[in-house]
Amino acid sequence: MTTQTDQRSTGAPVVALGTPLVGGSHERTHGAGTAGLTEVEAERSARLAAVRAGDLGSVHSWELVTAVDGPGTRLTVFLAGCPLRCLYCHNPDTMEMRRGTDVAADDLLRRVQRYRGVMKATGGGLTISGGEPLMQPAYVRRLLRGAKAMEVHTAIDTSGFLGTQLSDEMLDDVDLVLLDVKSGIPETYRKVTGQDLAPTLAFGRRLAERGTRTWIRFVLVPGLTDAVENVEAVSDYVASLGECVERVEVLPFHQMGRDKWDELGMRYELGDTEPPSPELVERVRGQFRARGLTTF
Numbered sequence: 001m002t003t004q005t006d007q008r009s010t011g012a013p014v015v016a017l018g019t020p021l022v023g024g025s026h027e028r029t030h031g032a033g034t035a036g037l038t039e040v041e042a043e044r045s046a047r048l049a050a051v052r053a054g055d056l057g058s059v060h061s062w063e064l065v066t067a068v069d070g071p072g073t074r075l076t077v078f079l080a081g082c083p084l085r086c087l088y089c090h091n092p093d094t095m096e097m098r099r100g101t102d103v104a105a106d107d108l109l110r111r112v113q114r115y116r117g118v119m120k121a122t123g124g125g126l127t128i129s130g131g132e133p134l135m136q137p138a139y140v141r142r143l144l145r146g147a148k149a150m151e152v153h154t155a156i157d158t159s160g161f162l163g164t165q166l167s168d169e170m171l172d173d174v175d176l177v178l179l180d181v182k183s184g185i186p187e188t189y190r191k192v193t194g195q196d197l198a199p200t201l202a203f204g205r206r207l208a209e210r211g212t213r214t215w216i217r218f219v220l221v222p223g224l225t226d227a228v229e230n231v232e233a234v235s236d237y238v239a240s241l242g243e244c245v246e247r248v249e250v251l252p253f254h255q256m257g258r259d260k261w262d263e264l265g266m267r268y269e270l271g272d273t274e275p276p277s278p279e280l281v282e283r284v285r286g287q288f289r290a291r292g293l294t295t296f
């Protein structure tokens with residue numbers, strides 16, 4: 001992984017994308033870094049102007065994946081920075097924007113152009129993930145617009161907490177939203193993430209009103225999110241969104257990200273938590289399916 005955090009206080013190295021390594025969204029670890037992307041250097045005020053314009057963004061890593069983060073083969077870009085502090089986060093190194101690397105939007109879009117053929121042939125596209133991509137809305141706007149100008153399918157992977165940052169104009173350039181609903185009960189949501197549930201619920205309703213194609217993701221953590229009433233609340237909410245929801249993915253908790261917490265000197269509270277049993281996973285999937293939701 002490329003890290004340029006020490007240079008960001010004075011200027012902005014930006015990195016070019018290269019060979020992809022396996023990274024991941026919220027349920028898998030991101031290890032790729034920004035190899036191949038060109039690191040951008042800019043004087044501080046010039047950097048701020050470029051960030052505001054969406055020309056420059058803070059990127060954690062990228063990877064080329066198939067059958068995750070949306071349909072087909074996808075170029076998934078993980079942006080740095082997140083307002084949530086999920087206890088089970090598998091990539092706590094994406095929480096702080098300063099840990100990312102400055103990458104020019106044009107550089108990323110050249111990468112999209114390079115993989116356009118394989119993405120089109122497989123029904124894939126670009127997925128913008130994080131961290132929380134909507135921490136950098138101007139950059140996301142540039143990437144979405146650039147990808148759509150190339151007629152590339154676009155997806156955004158978000159908790160919805162900053163959903164108001166995604167304007168209607170930007171949503172016009174989004175083909176698919178991967179919406180992480182981390183709990184259905186506000187108290188549990190706050191325990192899991194440190195934040196309020198309401199913005200996520202409001203964002204999902206907006207997607208439903210617009211008819212934006214949506215996949216829901218729910219991370220199942222024994223002792224944290226698995227209570228029957230919590231899953232009932234999530235599944236009731238998801239069912240209320242209607243036809244915009246194409247599928248629900250129940251993602252079993254695992255311990256693959258725990259080393260990163262240690263490396264960052266951060267306190268990890270789920271050290272004694274086991275992955276859910278197959279029976280528990282089936283019970284939870286069954287709660288979604290009972291509402292007619294296509295669930296994996």
Ligand code: SF4
Nearest residue numbers: 082084085086089131
């Ligand atoms: S939303 Fe939660 S799981 Fe995803 S990057 Fe932020 S803290 Fe980690």
